[in-house]
Amino acid sequence: MQELHSTGRLRAKKAFGQNFLVNEGVIRTIVDAALASSAPRLLEIGPGPGVLTARLLADGRPLWAVELDPEACALLGDRFVGQPAFHLLEGDAVRIALPEGAPWSVVGNLPYNAATPILTRMLTEAVPWERMVLMFQLEVAQKLMGEPGTKAYGPLSVLAQLCARLTRLAKLGPGSFRPAPKVDSAVVLFEPRGEAPTLAERKPLLAVLHRSFAHRRKTLANNWQGVLSAEVLTGVGLASALRAEVIPPAAWLDATRALLIHHPEVFPS
Numbered sequence: 001m002q003e004l005h006s007t008g009r010l011r012a013k014k015a016f017g018q019n020f021l022v023n024e025g026v027i028r029t030i031v032d033a034a035l036a037s038s039a040p041r042l043l044e045i046g047p048g049p050g051v052l053t054a055r056l057l058a059d060g061r062p063l064w065a066v067e068l069d070p071e072a073c074a075l076l077g078d079r080f081v082g083q084p085a086f087h088l089l090e091g092d093a094v095r096i097a098l099p100e101g102a103p104w105s106v107v108g109n110l111p112y113n114a115a116t117p118i119l120t121r122m123l124t125e126a127v128p129w130e131r132m133v134l135m136f137q138l139e140v141a142q143k144l145m146g147e148p149g150t151k152a153y154g155p156l157s158v159l160a161q162l163c164a165r166l167t168r169l170a171k172l173g174p175g176s177f178r179p180a181p182k183v184d185s186a187v188v189l190f191e192p193r194g195e196a197p198t199l200a201e202r203k204p205l206l207a208v209l210h211r212s213f214a215h216r217r218k219t220l221a222n223n224w225q226g227v228l229s230a231e232v233l234t235g236v237g238l239a240s241a242l243r244a245e246v247i248p249p250a251a252w253l254d255a256t257r258a259l260l261i262h263h264p265e266v267f268p269s
């Protein structure tokens with residue numbers, strides 16, 4: 001069912017998790033942050049009616065826009081026809097093939113129902129990004145920036161913080177969008193860390209994290225019961241009597257590296 005709210009000729013659809021950004025100040029913040037990148041290409045995820053797209057194209061760099069909504073694709077195609085810098089990719093940003101080549105500056109008002117898998121792809125696959133400026137539901141942004149010992153801290157916190165330096169650029173209320181969502185939102189800047197895990201380490205790291213955080217109130221020994229002994233966990237730097245939520249990101253990476261060397265059998269082939 002279509003919402004009764006629209007931006008231009010495009011109506012927002014619940015099925016695509018669409019909430020169109022109309023806050024002019026935040027639009028400028030996102031565009032300025034994305035264009036401050038030295039990356040030679042731009043990648044926009046979920047352009048919708050093209051509010052960000054038009055301003056990004058004014059910079060002159062080639063831009064690829066990934067959009068799942070066929071109606072939005074038709075509108076974008078009409079709106080930016082004749083602009084050689086504009087390239088439209090119709091499909092799901094979680095799995096669509098992206099052109100190989102130089103690094104991207106990635107920007108997007110991500111659909112809330114797909115934001116986490118889209119970000120996970122950007123962090124675990126060979127997508128060359130120089131920076132990312134992305135909109136999330138506030139709760140997801142808080143998880144990304146969660147600190148050990150807090151409720152927000154979890155697998156997404158660890159992965160994101162090991163791969164990137166995170167900065168919250170803006171917090172937005174529901175009135176910044178049409179239609180207005182029922183939650184607050186936040187814009188987060190990602191800048192890659194030089195000491196980040198290698199691509200080969202990232203999916204094993206996530207596997208370790210998901211098992212360790214499977215039951216937050218249980219100890220590591222309980223979550224790994226039947227897979228790794230308390231002695232093995234301690235040997236790779238994970239005190240088995242602790243809960244996952246108190247262990248800092250660096251320790252998770254060290255443990256994953258040790259497990260890859262000494263206990264590769266715990267990782268699916």
